[in-house]
Amino acid sequence: MVRAANKRPTIAIIGAGFSGVLTALHLLSNSDTDSRILLVEKARGFGKGVAYSTRHGAHLLNVRAGNMSAFPDRPGHFIEWVRENQVPMYPGDGNGFVSRADYGRYLQELLAQAATGPGALGRLVLVADDGVSLLPQPGANGFSLITGVGRTYAVDAVVLAVGNFPPDPPPGVAASLLRSPKFHTDPWATGALDRVQTDDPVLLLGTSLTMVDVAISLTDRGHQGPIMALSRRGLLPRRHADPGRPTPPTLPTLSPSLSASLHAVRAAVRAANGAGGGWHEVIDSLRAGTAKYWQNLPAETRQRFVRHLRPWWDVHRHRLAPTIAGRVQEMADQQRLSVVAGRILDLDSDGTSLVLRYRRRGHAHNETAHFAHAINCVGPGGDIARTQDPLLRCLLDQGFAVPDPLRLGLDTDGAGRLRAADGKIVPGLYAVGPIMKGTSWEITAVPDIRQQAKLLATTISEEICSRC
Incomplete structure (x- = not known):
């Protein structure tokens, strides 16, 4: 078992995307505790996560660069980094949008600076592995964290910063199709679009931001075939407004109704x-x-x-950068992209192509269309009770964690402490980011997560100090 030196409290953060990195940075900067941070990540690399691991320069942030600082008390930090590094911005007037790949580079630089900064020696440990199991330490506070290669770490607290999950297949998709090379279950998987040929007709299931990313990726790879995007309501993300518009004269008052x-x-x-x-x-x-x-x-x-x-x-x-919205409109005007509101009746293969039977919203008759490929773009996975993530499965099976009432994520209190199956808070177990969506709802974008990460770091520092 790997133990922290000098009885320094050890905090394991599972996931090194934005949520995990920001929590680690705030814990490192907290002067109240000399905690040791294990940042555990294998799949996407430290500092990127799913959102910022794309290498496609046309995948832009959907929030203006001026509101993307990693630090809530330093709002100009990211813009300063953009200017110092001459990062392209669209438009380039200080109110524009930068690529998600560049934002991932920004996070990685912050992490590198923290790892080599004053007082960081021995405090931040990057663990290039998966967390697969968590067991309580007999007769003591804390847990034993077991990784995919079989190493065991004694930790005083664990933060689940696992981000979003791959999309679930929509209803109506034949089970046999899920194993077909023509059906792409995860659009972010490495090589997911490699088999799509130039003139292939493509079905995109979903019309959200993921669909937009995939449609643009296909176009920039030279794809010229027709693309049909299908969702129950056929709603596309709206375009960001131009900056500098007036504050609303009347602000809405929300009620329980x-x-x-x-x-x-x-x-x-x-x-x-x-x-x-x-x-x-x-x-x-x-x-x-x-x-x-x-x-x-x-x-x-x-x-x-x-x-x-x-x-x-x-x-x-969750809107589109004007540049991206313009590209989507251009694809629609060229009749390369059609957005359809409708319901899948069934999607299967006839041995040559994929056959979609569907019914348009408001119509009484069914329609049939044929495609070479279908790509699942419905957005993050839903019911967390069905997760196959080994660490979450371990926590759920032991009763250390339960789904929130809507099954959007894990049940937590407002501070990010996990609730067990008996409804009680589990000391030393925390969550941050999208996995708290059922508790906080607005916890998927940088401006929200950065504030939560800072508050959670303070909570953990106070509680760990009282226990260790």
Whole structure:
């Protein structure tokens, strides 16, 4: 078993994407504890995660560079880095968007600086492996973390920063198709698009940001065949507004009633339109209070929101950079991309091509279309109770963790402490980032995660100091 030197408290962070790296940076900068940090990551490399591991320069951030600082108390930090490193920005006026690959490089530089900075010697350990099992240490606080190669680490606390999961296959897809080279279950898997030929007709399941990324990737690889994007509502992410628009004259007041809150938001949008602004500013005004509002909603109201309003919220909240929105529109104008609202009846292979039977929204008759490839773009995986991630499976099976009531992630309190099967907080187990979506809802974008990572680091430092 690997133990920390000098009885220094040891904190393992599982996942080294944005959530994990930021939590590690804040723990390292906390002067109240001399903790040792194990940053555990194998799949994507340290500092990148799924979001920033893309090498495609046309995959842009969906938040302006000016709001992408890793540090909530240093809002200009990323913009300064962009200018110092002469990173391309679209548009290049300081209010633009940079590539996700460049943002991954930014995070990696922050991590490298932290690892070599004053007081960091021996405190940050990069573990290039997977966490696969976690067991309580008999007769003591803390856990034994077991990795994929069989090493065991004695740790005082564990932070789950595992990010989003691969998409689940949509209903209607034949089980035999999931093993076919023509059906691509994970669009971010290495080589996922390599088998798509120039003129192949392609079906994209889903119309969210992932679909946009895949459509642009195909185009930039020289693909010229028709692309059909299908989702239940056929909603595309909206375009970011130009900067500098006025603050809404009326801000909506949200109530426990979803219908009343929706009415208030629509009224605020009408007022904003009259003042020369629009819905963008109204949605942005909700951001600061979204987590608290969500946490105060009854469980059944949250469920109704997810069932009925979530698709509309997502396309207005998670937007496209204007450059990307322009490319999507260009593909539609050229009739290379068609976006269809409809329901899959079944998708299977006839031995030569993929055969889709579907029904358009509002239509009574069924339609059939043939494709060479289908790519699953429905977004992050859903029900966490079905996860096959070995570490999460271990925690769920032992009762150290349970899904939140909506099964969007793990059940936690507002600070990120995990709840066990008996409803009690498990000392030393924490979560950060998208796995807390059921608790905080708005916890998938950098501006939200950076604040949570800072607060969580403070919580962990205080609690570890009291135990060690």
